[in-house]
Amino acid sequence: MKYGFLLLVTFLVVSCSKENQYLNRLEGDWNIENLVRTEIHWDGTINVLSDETDAGEFSMVVSTLGDLTLDNLLDLTFSSVEHGQPFSAAVVIKVDEQAKRVIALGGDCIQCDLAYTIEENKPNRQVWSTFSADEANQLTYKLSFTLKRK
Amino acid sequence: MRSFTFSLLLGCLLLFCVVPISAQFTLGVGYEIDGFDAETGINNFVRTYNGYFGNNLDEPLREMGRFSMNGLFGSAGYRMTSPGFTLGGIVTYGNSRYTNTSQLAIGLGQEHALRFNDLNFLFSGGPVLGKFLFLEGVLNIGLRHSTMEVATLYPDGSRSLSYEYDINGVYTTFTPCYEVGGSVGIRLGRMLISARVTQALAIFDGDPELGNGTSLLDPDTNRFRSDEFPRDFGKWVNDTSNYDENNAVFSRELRGTRIALAVEFFFGKPFKD
Numbered sequence: 551m552k553y554g555f556l557l558l559v560t561f562l563v564v565s566c567s568k569e570n571q572y573l574n575r576l577e578g579d580w581n582i583e584n585l586v587r588t589e590i591h592w593d594g595t596i597n598v599l600s601d602e603t604d605a606g607e608f609s610m611v612v613s614t615l616g617d618l619t620l621d622n623l624l625d626l627t628f629s630s631v632e633h634g635q636p637f638s639a640a641v642v643i644k645v646d647e648q649a650k651r652v653i654a655l656g657g658d659c660i661q662c663d664l665a666y667t668i669e670e671n672k673p674n675r676q677v678w679s680t681f682s683a684d685e686a687n688q689l690t691y692k693l694s695f696t697l698k699r700k
Numbered sequence: 701m702r703s704f705t706f707s708l709l710l711g712c713l714l715l716f717c718v719v720p721i722s723a724q725f726t727l728g729v730g731y732e733i734d735g736f737d738a739e740t741g742i743n744n745f746v747r748t749y750n751g752y753f754g755n756n757l758d759e760p761l762r763e764m765g766r767f768s769m770n771g772l773f774g775s776a777g778y779r780m781t782s783p784g785f786t787l788g789g790i791v792t793y794g795n796s797r798y799t800n801t802s803q804l805a806i807g808l809g810q811e812h813a814l815r816f817n818d819l820n821f822l823f824s825g826g827p828v829l830g831k832f833l834f835l836e837g838v839l840n841i842g843l844r845h846s847t848m849e850v851a852t853l854y855p856d857g858s859r860s861l862s863y864e865y866d867i868n869g870v871y872t873t874f875t876p877c878y879e880v881g882g883s884v885g886i887r888l889g890r891m892l893i894s895a896r897v898t899q900a901l902a903i904f905d906g907d908p909e910l911g912n913g914t915s916l917l918d919p920d921t922n923r924f925r926s927d928e929f930p931r932d933f934g935k936w937v938n939d940t941s942n943y944d945e946n947n948a949v950f951s952r953e954l955r956g957t958r959i960a961l962a963v964e965f966f967f968g969k970p971f972k973d
């Protein structure tokens with residue numbers, strides 16, 4: 551009885567979750583309108599390392615495994631032109647329950663996932679940022695993508 | 701308290717079998733203070749966090765009070781009345797929140813935002829005195845979804861939930877709240893203004909499996925360290941392989957006394973006076 555009740559609640563929560571709504575929103579093709587790399591020094595100094603516009607494209611589709619559709623995962627393909635040569639890379643992403651982070655999965659490797667904080671979430675515009683700390687130099691690197699739906 | 705409430709509700713149900721009633725649909729809004737046991741869980745984290753950083757904190761985290769969480773709710777329900785008695789069933793949905801920040805001397809800050817989303821099914825009943833004063837016993841079955849968002853704050857205004865620090869995350873848990881209490885209301889025409897106090901019951905607290913409920917957990921991490929929101933921050937920092945499975949805040953600690961002020965508007969056929 552107790553488990554049936556919990557099952558019902560879980561079903562209700564999952565079926566209308568922010569996670570699913572956000573995954574649906576992400577499906578499709580996006581331009582990387584802006585790609586910014588920043589050094590944030592903890593004393594307050596900000597150093598912009600690079601600021602690229604039209605830095606490539608993201609294409610996101612629902613993941614599959616053989617005949618199975620994995621509704622909670624998306625295959626993200628990044629494509630761009632680097633040094634005159636076309637370049638592409640693929641990664642599987644998921645979204646947390648509250649749709650606050652996009653997580654690029656690192657496969658079987660533990661502690662290899664990369665989380666992007668969703669800084670802006672609109673149907674046609676997304677801003678994602680990820681951070682990495684350099685404690686020895688008391689600074690944090692920030693990589694920020696501004697995406698615009700094609 | 702519990703037996704009094706059940707007796708009151710049962711008595712009202714029996715009375716409605718033998719006396720004429722009228723029933724009305726209600727819509728309402730209200731303000732709610734969601735008391736919970738901050739001391740053993742969240743405040744233990746706060747004390748150990750402040751203790752761990754010690755003099756390296758410019759601004760420590762503040763300890764939460766038992767009634768720090770508050771917010772608004774909306775309600776819809778159905779109320780039956782007969783001369784001298786009332787019985788109601790309403791559904792409420794609302795949320796309450798509390799944001800806590802700390803600042804390290806090196807320039808980084810941290811934000812801890814606790815939010816309760818509450819879906820409540822309230823059943824109430826009791827006498828109506830002098831045609832306008834409602835005294836009711838209340839039984840509430842509540843579903844509380846709690847979220848603790850921990851973010852690192854940078855001097856440029858950036859707010860990170862990413863993995864550069866393990867404590868960053870979105871921790872969630874679910875708490876069933878079985879509550880009893882009472883309410884006092886004054887009817888003014890088609891409006892009922894009421895104050896309600898309910899207390900969560902410790903129904904499963906003695907159960908070794910269900911006693912603690914579920915932990916406040918960030919399920920979207922992939923690491924050796926525990927993905928639960930720690931009760932003791934210092935222990936958690938040093939426990940890099942998750943040996944201590946009980947160093948977590950549990951859903952049992954996120955419920956308590958609830959105080960609500962509500963306004964309900966009645967639609968449909970007026971009361972029989």
